[in-house]
Amino acid sequence: MxxxxxxxxxxxxxxxxxxxxxxxxxxxxxxxxxxxxxxxxxxxxxxxxxxxxxxxxxxxxxxxxxxxxxxxxxxxxxxxxxxxxxxxxxxxxxxxxxxxxxxxxxxxxxxxxxxxxxxxxxxxxxxxxxxxxxxxxxxxxxxxxxxxxxxxxxxxxxxxxxxxxxxxxxxxxxxxxxxxxxxDDPTVAANKQRFETARSNFTQATAAKPGLTALAVSPTTDGLAVAVPKYAPELLDFQSWGLKVVDPERPDEGFPYWETLSWENADRYQPDLLLIDDRSYPANLDDAKKQPSWTSVAAAKADAVVPWPAYWLHTYSDYASQLEQLTAAVQSANADLVG
CATH class of the missing domain: 3.40.50.1980 (Nitrogenase molybdenum iron protein domain)
Incomplete structure (x- = not known):
């Protein structure tokens, strides 16, 4: 900083x-x-x-x-x-x-x-x-x-x-x-119910595509940071609800939230669906698209991408909205994209 x-x-x-x-x-x-x-x-x-x-x-x-x-x-x-x-x-x-x-x-x-x-x-x-x-x-x-x-x-x-x-x-x-x-505010109960409905729908969507894999990433002009689900509670939730979020093999030493890849190595992991850090979305996706190696990732080439609520979810209402968006992406994703 x-x-x-x-x-x-x-x-x-x-x-x-x-x-x-x-x-x-x-x-x-x-x-x-x-x-x-x-x-x-x-x-x-x-x-x-x-x-x-x-x-x-x-x-x-x-x-x-x-x-x-x-x-x-x-x-x-x-x-x-x-x-x-x-x-x-x-x-x-x-x-x-x-x-x-x-x-x-x-x-x-x-x-x-x-x-x-x-x-x-x-x-x-x-x-x-x-x-x-x-x-x-x-x-x-x-x-x-x-x-x-x-x-x-x-x-x-x-x-x-x-x-x-x-x-x-x-x-x-x-x-x-x-x-x-x-x-006891009715809004609290309503938000919880909306979340439970969204979670149920998400679980049904992932169950219908048991082979679908996803990779959570944060693109920058310098490289591609791959999120480590162990240190991202929302990704652990997604895994527990049936989405196969890839665990990178070599987390960065000293700051294990990520495995940082150079753009030359952007194709190390090949998921069916890319989850893009939404804290600077879509500007970060635009940066990624400027990299020649971006499309070496099959999901990127197929435009199989969806925003990922990275590290900021704190309410039932926001979680419901994000699950609804992610459920739609799972439903439209090709579970056989990379075989």
Whole structure:
């Protein structure tokens, strides 16, 4: 990531000290959505890391990673601020969120305006737990050290990016429930039902084509990154629901989410269907099509491609939409494309 610095950060320690001096009642006074009765008494949550986080009241002033915010908002908890890895108006995981009244603390990976965050007096920071990196979103390798000072402002919690997106969503449902979320809202039940229907249809589609293989990739101008399903919960879900997502043989050392191929070696794997990282789709597909070796992959030559919701799914509604799209792609794919 490119170097980035904020001259005003040298004043952060003063703001943090002020934050710690604030009483709980002052922190709650700016939040009209919860009464004192709702937030009195101790609160605890078992984090994705396995640690139990405890505070003396139910948090109400929450700062969250943008994808975590999507999950919380789907269960009736709206953060006071978010930080994102890209433009929230175009990122597939946030572009449909109503972020009115929510402060944006950053829209570039690794860069968080901690001084602004401190001024908001948060009492909880929320982001996914990433087991491979042993860190929450916003505190991984590659994040600015100054940005990581966000953790000085309040406890950090979040469910784990583990073996299933369904489990991740369920983790956020539990977190939202502990924070006073509206789990009895009819929209929650409707979104769950739509997801269950989409999952059933997807499972039926894959069962009808047991030999169909898929490869999840992220094309760049420099090469083709092949996703390792073990570290992509949505791909593990797809596998468990019958889609044969290829496991690459040589994950990159030190960052095993991918096996990075040069364009000269783009044809190492030959699936029937290509799942394309949708975080920069379709621009990344356009870049791939400029490479002479792109069509050495039979699925690329046959235009057997579909967007892949890479690492951002956090809600039943979004998952349903993506499964509906993927189901259509499976139904139209040729399971005998590569023999």
């Amino acid at each position: 490119k170097p980035h610095s904020k001259p005003a950060v040298r004043r952060l320690s003063v703001l943090v000290a002020a934050l710690l001096a604030l009483s709980f009642s002052a922190a709650c006074s700016a939040d009209s959505s919860s009464s004192a009765d709702d937030t009195s008494g101790p609160w605890a949550f078992v984090d994705g890391s396995g640690e139990t986080v405890e505070v003396d009241h139910t948090p109400t002033r929450i700062i969250a990673h943008a994808y975590a915010a999507a999950a919380l908002m789907s269960f009736g908890i709206k953060p006071i601020a978010v930080w994102a890895d890209s433009d929230v108006t175009t990122d597939p995981g946030t572009k449909d969120l109503d972020l009115s009244g929510v402060e944006i603390l950053g829209e570039t990976f690794g860069e968080i305006d901690v001084e602004k965050a401190a001024s908001l007096r948060p009492d909880l920071i929320v982001g996914d737990w990433w087991p491979v990196e042993n860190a929450h979103s916003g505190f991984e390798a590659g994040v600015e050290e100054e940005s990581k000072k966000l953790a000085d402002l309040a406890p950090v919690v979040g469910p784990s990016q583990g073996d299933s997106i369904v489990e991740l969503i369920e983790g956020y449902e539990k977190l939202a429930a502990s924070l006073g979320g509206k789990l």
